[in-house]
Amino acid sequence: MHDLPFFIIAVLLGIMGVFLATRLKDDMENLSHLFIQAETAKNAFKRELEITKTLYNMDKVILSTMDKKEILRRCLENLKSLLNGDYISIAIFEPEKEEFRVVTSFSNSTKEEESSIPFDSTIFKSALASEVSRYCPEVSSEDLLSGDDIFRDIGIKSLLIVPLISKGSPIGTLNIGSTKKDHFTKDDITLAEGYALQVAIAIDNSNLYENLQNLFLNTVLSFSSAIDAKSRWTQNHSAEVAKYAVAIAKRIGLHESFIEKLRIAVLLHDIGKIGVPDAILDKSSALSKEEMIEMEKHSLYGVAILQSIKEFKEVLPIVRHHHESWDGTGYPDRLSGNKIPLGARILSVADAFESMITDRPYRRGLTIDETKEELLKHSGKQFDPQIVSVLVSILEDETRKGSSAITVE
Ligand SMILES: [Fe+2]
Numbered sequence: 505m506h507d508l509p510f511f512i513i514a515v516l517l518g519i520m521g522v523f524l525a526t527r528l529k530d531d532m533e534n535l536s537h538l539f540i541q542a543e544t545a546k547n548a549f550k551r552e553l554e555i556t557k558t559l560y561n562m563d564k565v566i567l568s569t570m571d572k573k574e575i576l577r578r579c580l581e582n583l584k585s586l587l588n589g590d591y592i593s594i595a596i597f598e599p600e601k602e603e604f605r606v607v608t609s610f611s612n613s614t615k616e617e618e619s620s621i622p623f624d625s626t627i628f629k630s631a632l633a634s635e636v637s638r639y640c641p642e643v644s645s646e647d648l649l650s651g652d653d654i655f656r657d658i659g660i661k662s663l664l665i666v667p668l669i670s671k672g673s674p675i676g677t678l679n680i681g682s683t684k685k686d687h688f689t690k691d692d693i694t695l696a697e698g699y700a701l702q703v704a705i706a707i708d709n710s711n712l713y714e715n716l717q718n719l720f721l722n723t724v725l726s727f728s729s730a731i732d733a734k735s736r737w738t739q740n741h742s743a744e745v746a747k748y749a750v751a752i753a754k755r756i757g758l759h760e761s762f763i764e765k766l767r768i769a770v771l772l773h774d775i776g777k778i779g780v781p782d783a784i785l786d787k788s789s790a791l792s793k794e795e796m797i798e799m800e801k802h803s804l805y806g807v808a809i810l811q812s813i814k815e816f817k818e819v820l821p822i823v824r825h826h827h828e829s830w831d832g833t834g835y836p837d838r839l840s841g842n843k844i845p846l847g848a849r850i851l852s853v854a855d856a857f858e859s860m861i862t863d864r865p866y867r868r869g870l871t872i873d874e875t876k877e878e879l880l881k882h883s884g885k886q887f888d889p890q891i892v893s894v895l896v897s898i899l900e901d902e903t904r905k906g907s908s909a910i911t912v913e
Pocket residue numbers: 773774802826827
């Protein structure tokens with residue numbers, strides 16, 4: 505009789521146990537679902553953050569430099585790592601050659617190098633013609649016709665080709681490959697297409713900048729030829745001096761932007777000779793004192809001619825001081841030593857060297873050994889000794905190579 509209540513309690517405890525166990529199991533399952541959802545949301549958020557960061561970095565790159573190669577290199581590196589690709593490149597279509605010129609490329613196994621892709625490559629041709637992205641989840645030999653060894657060498661199994669559209673016309677393709685089959689997702693394709701839009705704008709902007717730079721440089725070259733043409737003894741003089749000055753600046757290791765300014769300054773350094781009478785410029789005998797005074801004014805005339813043009817602001821000190829001497833006996837300001845702008849000191853040595861090796865109506869051009877002697881004789885007097893030793897070392901290297909002229913890469 506006493507067993508009945510215990511039996512009922514045991515049954516109730518059993519039911520409660522089963523109920524609690526079921527409840528606990530459900531709660532655990534719900535909890536695990538929540539964890540999975542939270543993890544997925546966290547990963548999606550992380551990915552979005554990465555994409556935003558990459559796009560922001562790309563904007564920064566585009567705004568920070570006008571160097572097309574540098575822009576493309578940094579943009580491609582970002583996208584390749586974001587999509588976990590094994591290969592990425594930009595190919596610009598060149599209609600006259602009927603091929604795509606690969607301007608920048610990165611892969612895990614080969615170095616960045618320029619190459620080309622024939623226009624008959626099916627997927628490239630089709631992406632360019634249709635202006636629509638082409639994705640090959642499993643690259644077949646039909647997709648890549650002859651000449652596409654670059655993809656076979658790397659072992660590309662899936663390939664995404666996105667057309668680059670500039671001002672409504674296709675100009676090339678953005679190409680991303682993986683050594684895994686079907687590597688890219690729909691989101692990857694959308695991201696690459698967004699990226700391609702920005703890349704096309706960056707290419708457009710840098711092309712515009714390059715065209716303006718070329719126009720500027722060609723104008724400078726025309727001025728420079730006009731100056732040299734004033735005297736039959738100075739044909740091509742400025743271009744030759746520029747070659748030597750750039751060689752010296754490169755050997756010193758000066759920054760590319762400084763070298764560009766120096767090149768412009770050297771090409772224009774004698775522009776003030778426009779204001780000097782031809783009879784003085786062309787005189788084959790020694791100049792009188794008055795003629796010398798007139799001749800010396802050309803560095804000031806040069807500044808007067810160029811100073812109204814904003815783009816020449818930084819070349820003015822080089823033009824003004826290119827006849828100063830290291831020991832302070834030059835003109836127009838009798839500056840000495842390091843007070844003379846570095847560009848002017850380089851120009852002074854390069855200018856003298858070019859004059860020495862060139863034939864004149866009253867003397868033949870000196871040999872390289874004779875010019876070295878002359879430069880060393882005037883080192884520390886007319887010329888900066890460090891610049892002289894740089895030019896002498898270049899000349900010795902050229903002699904060792906058996907070359908009779910300075911070569912500038
Ligand atoms: Fe001069």
